[in-house]
Amino acid sequence: MREFEKYKIKKTIGTGGMASIYLAEDRGGKEVAIKEILPQISKDEEFIKRFVREIKIMQSLQHPNILPIYDACLGPEKYYIVMPYLSGGTLKELSAKVQKIPMDFSIYILQQIIKALEYAHHKGIIHRDLKPSNIMFSGDGNLYLTDFGVARASTLTQLTQTGEILGTPGYMSPEQVLGIPIDYKSDYFSFGIICYEILTGINPFITDNPITTMKKIVEFYPPGPMDLNPSIPTxxxxxILKLLKKDPKERPENGFEVIEEFLSYWKEKEAGNLKEDFIKFLKNPEEEIKKYQEKEAFEHKEKAKEMLSKNENKTLVYWHIYQAYQLNPQDLEAFQIFENLKASLGEIKVQKDPVIERLEEKWRQNPENVNVLIKLGKIYKSKKDYLNLLKIYNRLERLNIKDPYLKGQVQSLIIPQEQKIEQLKEIKKGSFNPLKAIPAWLYLIIGIILGIFFINKVITKGQSKVAEETASISQEMDKIFSTFDKNISELGFNIKPLLKLEKEGKLKEAYNGYIALIEEKPNHPDVYVLHGKAGEIGLKLGYYNSSVEHLEVAYTRAPLLEKKNYIYPLGEAYFKNGDNSKAEDILKEGIELEDEKISPKCLLKRAEIYIKQGKLNSAKEDLENLIKNYPEAPEVEKAKNLKSSYGLE
Structure with missing residues (x-):
């Protein structure tokens, strides 16, 4: 047995390739852990430099979730550190026992890790080897971040060579794999993997081959955690998906952003005696997880029963009863409700097809892509895959969509199919009244306009004056409508009230009116006009996603001679929605038209995009072409100002 001054060794806890760990007592009888570098390793000067650096780093960190150092011996014969003895084991050992750690305990663990990381980062220290085996628990339920052996401190000399890979392959960031300089956001990626793993039971990148693992870290976008564990809140x-962004710039700016999300978890939960429950969980995880799952299952079942008693949407009820059944398959009542709802809805679990896989891959790369989520939702609904549909619906609800059109699309995903069937039956019987689809506010506006008109006519009998005012309004509407070649009178629907609302600055009312007409006459040959107007007004209101969708429809469906009218608005919508590549492509079409009204707008907009991208030579070329080829265009003045402002003379 090894001997140490001031410490009595009780037993060897374990020995690895670099060090041995002992359980010992100090002179006061307090249990401690001693980590001693193996004699043959202590001759490696480079390793000893790193070991000494680890000690300096850990001594500089004073945080309740970072393992402290009580004592240290730095040679020349022995190299060891003395730390608290932690009897609760590591996160790796805990995960191996239960696979998925219950939500409450997972959030409890993750909150402590991110607090420790945020503190270390504030001190200028990057851990660089964050993994479950470096996260330990004390017997009283506290968590400690350990092993800063490959950490980098901004105040210390960096001992590693450029391009050298340090860390554990399954928990590395893409930057570490590629051997490029890293910052504190590298730790966030590793933390994201830990979050994913303890909540789903799976490390999405790890394989038997370290090279394949590192390749996956750089290239692979993992499934959404909810796909593996539906109980995970959106x-x-x-x-988690933000932490796992390949580009460090797209990860959270700081740990407080993550902490805030974790804290919001407890807003609708009773934390109760969480720490006491966690201590019990550490001591007997298999038994405690069973109790926890039964409790969660009961809550989901009661929620489902309550919703059924109120005759609420069966699709949403299905989500709760599914989770109740998954958490406690032995509950016969939950099973029976689940099977009845499944039969009622006609649930069919379908195999993924290439279209779904492409859309899901696209979503994984950009989890806030509303249009992709809606497309996926529609596919799942058509295939009666309600579980995947509900995951999509929950993700969309989390995005807090403001655009009324897109909100309507989201809500339509969970409208029970039987409602639509009944509506179709009414249409076939001839009893369906399409006027019911017109919003109440539109009836109110029409009623007010007709009332004013009638009173004015009866009281004043000024028919000629009314005629003059009506003619004036018509001229103003025609002016607003001048961007289109098709005359108002030729359309298959009346949009004059909506144009009047637009002229009066009541953009939301006008927008909602166009959406109502689109839904009323989706297959009308002139519906592209409605989409065009909805897209243009959506741009003004900041509804960029829906603007793209509407203007794409308008551009696609418009007759050949009218397509040009939608080029500039569509380019603007792409630009506002962050798709510069598509914006440049469509604006190029407008420029090549050599149209005196459209081309100057497109040249100016493309120049603005180039300036934002730092492509100043390309911007200068577009601005000069505008000024030279379209000297009378109103955009010329702004083009000159841009040239002057950015030194493009």
Whole structure:
């Protein structure tokens, strides 16, 4: 048995390739852990430098969730550190026992890790080897971040060579794999993997081959955590996917952003005696997880029963009863409700097809892509795959969509199919009244306009004056409508009230009116006009996603001679929605038209995009072409100002 001054060795806890760990007592009888570098390793000067650096780093960190150092011996004969003895084991050992750690305990663990990381980062220290085996628990339920052996401190000399890979392959960031300089956001990626793993039971990147693992870290976008564990709230899934962004710039700016999301988990939960429950969980995880799952299952079942008693949407009820059944398959009542709802809805679990796989891959790369989620939702609904549909619906609800059109699309995903069938039956019988689809506010506006008109006519009998005012309004509407070649009178629907609302600055009312007409006459040959107007007004209101969708429809469906009218608005919508590549492509079409009204707008907009991208030579070329080829265009003045402002003379 090894001997140490001031410490009595009780037993060897374990020996690895670099060090041995002992359980010992100090002179006061307090249990401690001693980590001693193996004699043959202590001759490696480079390793000893790192070991000494680890001690300096850990001594500089004073945080309740970072393992402290009580004592140290730095040679020349022995190299060891003395730390608290932690009897609760590591996160790796805990995960191996239960696979998925219950949500409450997972959030409890993750909150402590991110607090420790945020503190270390504030001190200028990057851990660089964050993994479950470096996260330990004390017997009283506290968590400690350990092993800063490959950490980098901004105040210390960096001992590693450029391009050298340090860390554990399954928990590395893409930057570490590629051997490029890293910052504190590298730790966030590793933390994201830990979040994913303890909540789903799976490390999405790890394989038997370290090279394949590192390749996956750089290239692979893992499934959404909810796909593997439906009990994960969408906001937790969202923060995990943000932590796992390949580009460090797209990860959270700081740990407080992550902490805030975790804290929001407790807003609708009773934390109760969480720490006491966690201590019990550490001591007997298999038994405690069973109790926890039964409790969660009961809550989901009661929620489902309550919703059924109120005759609420069966699709949403299905989500709760599914989770109740998954958490406690032995509950016969939950099983019976689940089977009845499944039969009622006609649930069919379908195999993924290439279209779904492409859309899901696209979503994984950008989890806030509303249009992709809606497309996926529609596919799942058509295939009666309600579980995947509900995951999509929950993700969309989390995005807090403001655009009324897109909100309507989201809500339509969970409208029970029987409602639509009944509506179709009414249409076939001839009893369906399409006027019911017109919003109440539109009836109110029409009633007010007709009332004013009638009173004015009866009281004043000024028919000629009314005629003059009506003619004036018509001229103003025609002016607003001048961007289109098709005359108002030729359309298959009346949009003059909506144009009047637009002229009066009541953009939301006008927008909602166009949406109502689109839904009323989706297959009308002139519906592209409605989409065009909805897209243009959506741009003004900041509804960029829906603007793209509407203007794409308008551009696609418009007759050949009218397509040009939608080029500039569509380019603007792409630009506002962050798709510069598509914006440049469509604006190029407008420029090549050599149209005196459209081309100057497109040249100016493309120049603005180039300036934002730092492509100043390309911007200068577009601005000069505008000024030279379209000297009378109103955009010339702004083009000159841009040239002057950015030194493009």
């Amino acid at each position: 906001f937790i899934e969202n923060i």
